Structures are given as C-alpha cells and as structure tokens.
Amino acid sequence: MNSFIRHLPRALALSLLLVATRVGAATDPSFVLTGTSDQFDGYFPSYLANGYFSTMTSVRGTGPTMGYMVATMDYAKDDIARPAALPGWNEIDYNPGGGWLNSTRVAKEIFTHYAQTLDMYGATLNTTYRFVYANKSTDVEVTTFVSQDANHLAATRLTITPQFDGSVELTFPIRLWSEHQPRFPIAKMTGDEMIAAVIASGQNLDNKPVPTPDRAAVWYPGVVRIQSTGGDTKTLTLWLDGRAEQGVAVAQAVAVELPKGLDVEDVQLEQTPYKLSLNLKAKVRKGQSYRFTKYIAASREGWGSDAKADRVLAEQARTTGFDTLLARHQAAWHTLWESDIRVAGDANVQKAVHSDLYYLLSNTTTGTSWPMGACALTPGYAGHAFWDSDSWVFPALLLLHPERAKPIVMFRHRTLGPAQARAAQFGAKGAMYPWEADPETGKDFTPHFAYEVYREIHVNADIAIAQWQYYNATGDDAWLKQYGWPVIEQIATFWASRVSYDKAHDRYEIHHVTSPDEAYNDVPNDSFTNAAAQKALRIAVKAAAKVGAKADPQWSVIADKMTIPFDETAQRHLDFDASVPHDKITWMGSSLAWLMYPNLDLPMSPQVRRNDFDFQLHELKEHGDDPNEMMMVMLAVGSAELGDAQGAGDWIRRNLSGFLKPPFNVRTETVANNAGYILATSAGFVQSFVYGLSGLRIDENGLAQAYPPALPQAWTSLELKGVHFRGKRYDITIDHGADGKARLARKEL
Template identity: 55%
Template structure:
C-alpha cells in the first residue's frame, strides 16, 4: 500500500523537527516571532562586535551589514558607517516552468504563502532560526533557515537553508552578495546649517518622522554610507564568490563566499550572475519529495587593519566549508555560552528576565574584547551615524565593567587610542589638555557632529569628564596599575588640564565657574554652570590627583584648587540641586526636563544628604509628570537608581518596571528604541542604563578605592524573589552576588567566590 499525501507530509514534518537545532530550555533567552508580528516586525540584530547585520522575516532576505569602525567619509558630510555588500540572501524557486512559479523572497509575506511560521532569536546561542511551509502554487516546501555571525571566529558568518520539498522536480537557488547602490540623496550634513536643514529635506521630499514598523524618524539623515566594489569575481565550479571594496574616501574591505551543497544532490546547472547591484551564484538542482536538503552559505569578511584581502577571506570561507556548518555552529554556541557565564539572573519576573537578557545580548553583540574600538549609541547601525558619544563611557561601559571587563576595557582604550585627536581639538580651541569630541568617529576619533548641531561639539563638554571617570572606574575594577600608567593616566591627566584651563575664576564670588556650556538638557544651549557638567568636572579633577599618586606622577596643585572651589548650583531654600545656574530660566519642556537624577548615577554619584536626595527625586518626578514630551528611555534608569539610593523600594521598582513594559521595547526581539515614537533603535545607551539599574542600583554597590563597596542598602522589587549577578570580575577574583530576602523578609546581599575567567 502506498503512503498517502498526509503520511508523506507527516514524515516531512518529523524529519524537519528531528533535524532542527535544539533551543536553550531557558525561555528567558528565547524571543519568538509568529505571523502576528509581520505587520510590526522590528528587526533584531546578529553581530559579534566586528560584523553586524539584522534579521529578516523570511530569514532569507538580503539585509544591510556593517563592519566595525568602517566609515564613509563623503566630502561635506559627516562620517557614517559604510554598508558593506549584503551577504544574507539565499533565494529559492520551486521550479522554472510550472504555473505560478515565483522566487521566495519576492512573494508577499502572508499566511497563504507562509503558513506554520515561527522565528526564534535564541539569545543564549545567538542564532536566528526561521521555519515555515512555503506554498508556491501547487508546490509546497518545508523551509528552515539558521543564521549566525560567529563569536568564536569573528571573521566568519553563515546561513543555512534546509528545504524539504513535497514534490519531485527541479528547483533553483541563488546565493547572492547584494552590491547596494549608492544612497541618494546625500545631504551635506558637514556644512548645512540648522536653518537650511528643513529646506533641504523638503527639497528632496524627505521628512523627519518614523516610518512603521522599524524606520527611525531620522533615517533621512542617518542612512548608511557607501562601499565601492573594486573587483568582484565568482567560480561556479568551485561554488565561490569574492570581492574587494573600499568605503567612500575610507578604508578597504573584502568579502568572500563559499557554498556547501548537500550530499547526493544532482546539480543540473551552475552559473555566476554579475551586475552593478548583485553578485550571485545561481544553481539548478533536482530534488525528491520528502527528502531534506541543506544548503550552507559560509561568508568571510575583513577590513583594513583587521584581516586581509578577498583571497585571504576566500581561504577562510573554504576552510569553514571543509569543517562544516555543525562545527561552526558548535564553536559559536560555546563562545556565547562562555559569555553568558556572566549574567543577570532574576527569580520571580520572567518578563524582566527576557528584557534584561535582550539588553545584555545587544551590548555584547556590539562590543569587542581586547581591542581599542568603542561602540556607537545605537551600536553597529546607522543610528546617530555610528558615532561614539558619552554614551559609550557613562552608559555602556559601566554596564559591562563587572560582568564583561575585556569588552569594557576596549571602550576605555578607544579614548586612549584617540587621545591625539582630542589633544589637537583642545589646542585649536586655545585650551590645555584634551577636548574629546561630542560625536567621535569610531575609527580616528575626530569630531563628526553635523554642522547644524555644531554647538554641541563646542559646548556639550561634559563628555570630557565622562571619559576620565570611566578610565578611573576601569582602574578601580581591575586594579591594573600598569594599564593605568600606560593608558588611563595620560587621558585622565589631559582631561584635568582641560578643565583647569576651561574653568573661569570669578573673583567677586571667590569660586570657579564654567560658562558657555550646552546642558545635558540640550535645549539649553548656552548656559553657565550646568550642574551635571560642573559636578562631573569636579570629580574628574579629583580623580586626576588620585591617579597621579597611584602612578607616581606629580599632580598639578591647580587641579585640586579648581575642584574644591568649583560651583555646583544648589537651592538652599528648597534644599535641592538645580539643573544649572539659577540665573537661567528653566522654562523649556525638553525630554524629562531635568538631569538632576543623573547626579546619583553610579559612576558620578555626587555625595549628598538624605533630605537632598529626597528633594532632588521629588523635584524630578514633578517635572517629568508635567512634561508633554515623550519620555526618552535614557531617563528611566536614572530615576530608578536615584530612588534606590534613598531606599525608596516602591519608586525604584516602579521606574524599573516602566523600563520593562514601556513602548520603547519593540517586538518581537526586544529592540530598545530611544523613545516610543522616534524609532531610533538598538539604543545601547538605554540598554546599558537598564543593566546598571540592577548591577549598581538594586545592589547598592559602588566602585571605590577599597573595591566594590556597599554604598547603599540593597533593594529588591517586591514581586521578585531574588536576583544574582553571576561571575562578577573584580581585581582578578570572581564572585556570584545575590540579592534576596532572609527568613525575616529583610533584603540582604551575599557574595560567593567562584572560579576564574571563562
């Protein structure tokens, strides 16, 4: 008796399930998409700090990709990440002759064509797996796609398409490199003024508003730059592609592909397709009903200063093909599992656990260990043009410091590597020391702020203090005097010299002030004595004196003099801090409308009495509640941390919960955006804040000369049973730190020594 169609379909489904990779059993690491997410699909990210791409609903589309600090330097523009040739596309057709034949990537994404759809971003394994049935007329194919960007072999990535056709016949496959056309229009952001910007946008038919579901409002300005292909070839017999390229006015890069075919497949034709927009290996092959066929695309990448040329990349891709997809996947998973030994584990709140894992995943995916590369505010994407802000030093760095110190070290080493550029900026401004950029180019450290916002580069100078504070925090956590002497101290010294020359002595008031500053509240563009700036500058000056003693250098006594007499705006009447000089009218409804909670941020942590903490928090709460602006996701963690420092469990928990449930978390893969409405995604700044909220806010721990000290009582959201920071690194030792409740219900913190580095 012959098997009926239902039995064949059942056997095909069983084969698909049995061949599927095993997901981590901990659902706190699994983010899933169903067909219900198609209309609101905000792509996730696959990256290893060197190479980045985004997810796509089918798992087979071509998606934009970038390389670390690989920048386009178009004349009259700001620098921006150059889009390298896209490597993810594998297209599939169920045959060349039957009626209704289509290519999978061109078919409408709907239930009729893609039933039984499920896509999973496994954060623990850093893999994207997509499964569905592809219905192309009378021909149906079971599809499974698995994609990864290797953590174990950073120059490699791969995607595997497994098909199980429910028919006999010939199929077609296309393995492509997408050679993106140069972006148009290119706006001259390096010279266009703020008054001209609206006119330029209108002239090109552009708007500054988000396009659902995932395009940010500033996509009209923050598009990816161009990579020019210098040479591209393919070998149909060897199943390979390779190309060399160069970013516009920038560095060289290379890329190579090898394709692995399933054993026993009958290939009827193989050819190379080349056009100005696409380099592809096209295949035709015969398949049999109910049989599974796995096609694997291995891709290798390099850029000037990191790897070789296309020939070298081709050798890497060939070696990966020879070793097989399973080998690459196993090594990649092992590398990510080692990273996850350092984790934040929450008992009692599954939703918070998934969001925290997503935030940590995106931080890890966009940073590198043991380098001198920083990360942009939106990671390796076009957001904020890939530039490095204070976000890297004050938001991302502290979140990684105790859990992943090698990645944190890369962020502070970036500032040491680009110190000469900062020294040149200070000299040009007639100042001593170093003036770090507001928007630093991630490759060369030059200022890259759009001309329309040039005032930020001139005046939002708190970034200098943020840089120095991060250098000192790394020393406090590592205890590495050799590193401090070679890398941290020159930065700290130059920052102190900058502040000593930038501050103005006001004889009538017998104090130092800092004038003509852009506040952290950027709507206030030219104010005296921004409180966050002055408090940060004072800490940077004190740090310089302390660092000099550690490395055996001579501290400039003027540093201590300026620090001791630097004015911090404060209302004696209300017993609270002001945002800036009381002579400035506080009358603009900017996001959050106050930076006062940031004074309690862990790395700054301005000393103050309990009454001042309470008054600062109450003042900030009133301003935020009356604001008509959408709350920036940067503002959530400072409020929770400020509440935690005063022992206000309910407020700290409530602000943290807003960070979990707010509309800034985009489905299906937990991408965090800057605001709920502007769609500026992969916002690592707020992801770092979220992690700091737990690592320092809820624990009450701070880095001081004595180590990791209990500066404030630990606290626990009332619905949580406990949380644990696993494998915390501190001065060569490792700990698990748990916050829970004792038998009497009191919140307590315990530390348990564990084995060394993973």
C-alpha cells in the same frame, strides 16, 4: 558535562555540545524571543553580530539585508563620517517554479506555520515556515549565525523540503549596494537647511509607525566601492575587494556547500554592478530535505587581509562544516553567559535583561581600541561614539565583562592626539574630546546642524571617570601608567583651562555649556557638568599619586571651589545657574536625577537626595515630553538609593512598556519613536541592576556598598553571576532576609 566532553572524541563531543545547546535554550524561555506571522506588518528587525561585523534580520530569514563592520566608515565629501554598508552576504533565494521566495509578498497564507526564533543563549536565528505559492509548497528552515568563536566567519543554512517533484532554482548572491540617494552635505548644513532638504527629498523627520526608521533621512548608510570581484562555479566560491568611500579596505568571500547527491542541472556565475552570485538549477524530489549552506568570511584593513585570504577562510569553514562551526559559536556564547544577571520573580524583566545583555555582547570586541557606536553595528546616530560609550555602556560591561569594556577606554587613549588638537582649536589646553567621535579616527564629526552641542563638554569628565573606573575595577597599575593616566592628566588640564574664577564669591565656574537636558544650550554652571568636572579633577590628583607623577596643585583648588548651583530655601540642587529660567518642555524635564547616576553619584545628604528626586518627578510631569529610556534608568537608580524598592521595581517595569519593539526586544530611544538599537538604553537597563538595586559602587577602596540593597517585594532574588573585580570572580546575590529587608551576599568563585 564539560569535563566529560573533554575526554570524548572531538566529533562526538561537538555533537553532544550541539544537542546540549538546543536543550539549554529550549528549557530557559528567558533566552528565547520568537516572532510570529501576526507581527508581519510591524516586524522590527534585529541583528546578528559578533562585535566585528553584523547582518540585520529579515522576515523570511533569506532576504538581503545590510550589515556593518566595526569602525568601517564612509567619508564622502561634505558629509559626516557614517558606517559603510557591507555588501549583503546573508541572502539565499529559492524559486520552486512559480516565483522567487524573496520577491513574494509576505502574507500569512503564503508563509504558513511561521516562526522566527532568536536564541540569545547561542546567538542563533532560526526561521521556519511552509512557503505556499503558485500551487506548490515547500517547507523551509533557515539558520544563521555570525561566529563568536571565529570572528571573521558567518554562515547561513537553508533547508528545503519540497512537497513536489521537479526542478528548482537557487541563488547565492552578494549584494553590491548602490550609494544611498539623496546624500546631503550634512557637514555644512544648518538645521533649517537640513529640514528643508529632507522635505524636498520627499521625507520627514517625524516619528513614524513601526517599523519604519524615524531618522533614516539623516542616518543613511555609507557605501563600499567595489574594486574587484570574482567567482568560480567549480569551487562554488565568490570573492570581492572594496573600499569604504575614502575609508578602509574591505574584503569578503563566500563558499557554498550543496547537499550530497543533489541532482545539479546547471551552475552559473553572475557578475553585475549590483550583484555577484552563484545561480543553481537542480532537480528535487517530494518529501526529501536538502540543505544548502553559505559560508562567509569578512575582513577589513587592520583586521584581517584581502579577498584571497578570505576565500581561504570560507573554504576552510566549508571543510569544517556548519554543525561544528555552529557548536563552537554557541559554546563561545555559553561562556559569555557565565556572567549573567538572574531575576527570580518577574519573567518579563528577566527576558528584558537577557535581550539587553545580548545586544551589548553582540557589539563588543576584545583586545582592540574600537568603541561601540551609539546604535551598535547599524547606521543609527551615524555610528559615532558619544559619552554613551563611557558612561552607559562601559560601566554596564565593566563588572560582568571587563575584557569587553576595555576597548572603550583604549579608544580614548588611541585618539588622545585628535582630542588635544581639538582643545587647541577651541583655545583650551589639554584634551577636548568631541561630542560625536568617529570610531576609526576619533575626530569630531558632529553634524553642523547640531554644532551647538559642541558645548556639551561634560563628555570630557565622563571619559576621565571611566578611565579611573577601569583602573579601580582591575587594579592594573601598568595600564594606568601607560594608558589611563595620559588621558586623565590631559582632561584635568583641559578643565583647569576651561573654568572661570569668580573672585567676588571665591569660586570656580564653567560658562557656555549645553546641559545634558540639551534644550538648555549655552548656560552657565550646569550642575551635572560642574559636578562631573569636579570629580575628574579629583581623579587626576589620585591618579597622579598612583603613577608617581606630580599633580597640578590647581586641580585640587578648582575642585574644592567648584560651584554646583543649590537652592538653600528648597534644599535641593538647581539644574544650572539660577539666572537661567527652567521652563522648557524637554524629554528629561530636569537633569537632577542624573546627579545620582552611578558613575557620578554626587555626594549629598539623604534629604537633598529626596528633594532632588521629587523635583525631578515634578518636572518630568510638568515639563517632560516623551522621556528617553535613560530617564527611566535614573529614576530606578534614584528610587533604590532612597530605599524605595517598590518604586525602583516600578520604574524598571516602566522600562519594558513601549521601549521594547517586538519581536526581538529592540530598544528604541523613546516609546514614541523608532530610533532603535541604541546601546546606551540597553546598558542603562543593565545598570539598574548592577549598580542601582545592588547599591554597589566602584572606587579606590573596592566594590563598595554605597547604600543598602533594594529588592522589589514580589521578586525572590536578584543574582549578579560571575562578577569580575581585581582578578577575582564573585556571585553576588540579593534576597529577602527573615525580617523582610533586602540583604546582599558575595560568594567568591
């Protein structure tokens, strides 16, 4: 169809493309998530985003919601860096004469025939209902998207069909949010002080009923200080310039399009400290449909320009028209979906895969050096970059969308300077990346109450592993020399300065670390940390040879003599040094399963692997509490590595129960809490397929088969579509052979 469309006149081609988009989404239910009025009380918002900026969804589709822009951080005094909420651009409000739509309580008898559909194939939200209030009714349809084709643009279209004749009012505002209160000096507060302050503010940090955020007391948004605003009732435009608190400049503009032939009675400009709006009065007729469209342009310092330029973009968008912009946006998403994961045999798993890929792709940029915040373009985990970016999100994207994985490794190169300064601060050499990095500056903004996590230094090995993975997946020698090698070399230098030599046992150790099972703080020889450091050092030796540099001879010596605690009697690894009791209740129970995770994949015998896995299951039962979704991923991967396809499928299905909040499959950190939008959990689920069931690993020899593929018996096939590797593309299919065993086939495209 695409080649046929290219020969048609542009307008007709775009019309056909729009029709094809709607048909494609309608015929594949795995791309469609729909909310109903039954979910009004437990509505867990999703978001629309293009990697650069976002907006949260709302039940009505028209309500004011906060949105965020990539690495646009607030730096208030004594606080940690946190995402500054963009002025709310998505709102349109409507008053048929008895009350405003967005102020009316959400109830089934008021919002009848309700449906809100997220079409993930085209990243478009559509909301329909009949608004019945004050003896009047209006059919409402709202369609909103944040453009994947034109990254500075978004649009929302409100279609009303009044069931009466008369005058109505509409407003097209930009909400100028006030600063969140209370704000706490989190950069200085201890854990006890933080808890006391939260309680004193009338809040708590307990798990809460859906959909109330659990950690809003500490993960509140930052503020954009408005510097200038303006509007024009003749051109139906609004614009503003602002600046995130002590951060980057931000600009927005709006252009409104009215229905042709609308009988307009009055248009007013409203400017207050909290609202910039075009307010309209018009006459409508019963049964006639009216389409009102709001075009938004947004930018920030270093990405775009000012309000004047954004106003031009918004007006150009209005000239182009909603249907054309929507078709281009959806076509861009269709191109993204050419790389996909297809599961035949389990519709629920397939839909979850698509929702997780949707959330990952919604938060990726190309050609930048911005990472993805831990909780996407939301204020969760304060928008900071953790090891999640390098070890969970990056590998999930690398084979399917390498251009969207690349900014993560580029971020670590861009922020190498702050990591070197931090190493010096802690008396180490090389580069010591922070546990929580500001996505704009790369500086350490770990909250003071979590300061002990500075010992969770495995992040430095995780970063080196990701850099090497990118090189092995792309074969880009020039990139390695200019960008990857400086990071890898400085991380190896860090580890060489951080280890201790145990002369009595002729081995190297790493003391005073926080385990990935974070309740175990300040332990010696955490197995995960030591194994990751060992791998990072060996990577540095290989990378040096590739770029023609001289490796420090000590790197190999340390790697070869690195101790990884092991119980000879039980023939399994220990979580950390045997001198530390393993007896705490944690969400992981143990971190042994993480020795199998795809990035690390610590070599071990099949029997040791089995023993590690069995111990993990035992400890999860005995010492586990409300396990994180990451653990479900590791158990799925571990089962696949052990050849237990049914077990892997069971853990994958466990990952659907409770973690996915309706109606839009928003993943939360655990089943019990509402810490949502965590990209590591979505990425982990994707890794269960890309690396877990496939048995594939990225190394210097290629895309290697580390162990036989695994496919649950009830599934017909698993297909990794459009895999990118070293300049070529493949479809990789796993199905059942005549002997019943899973088999993997690669087809070059």
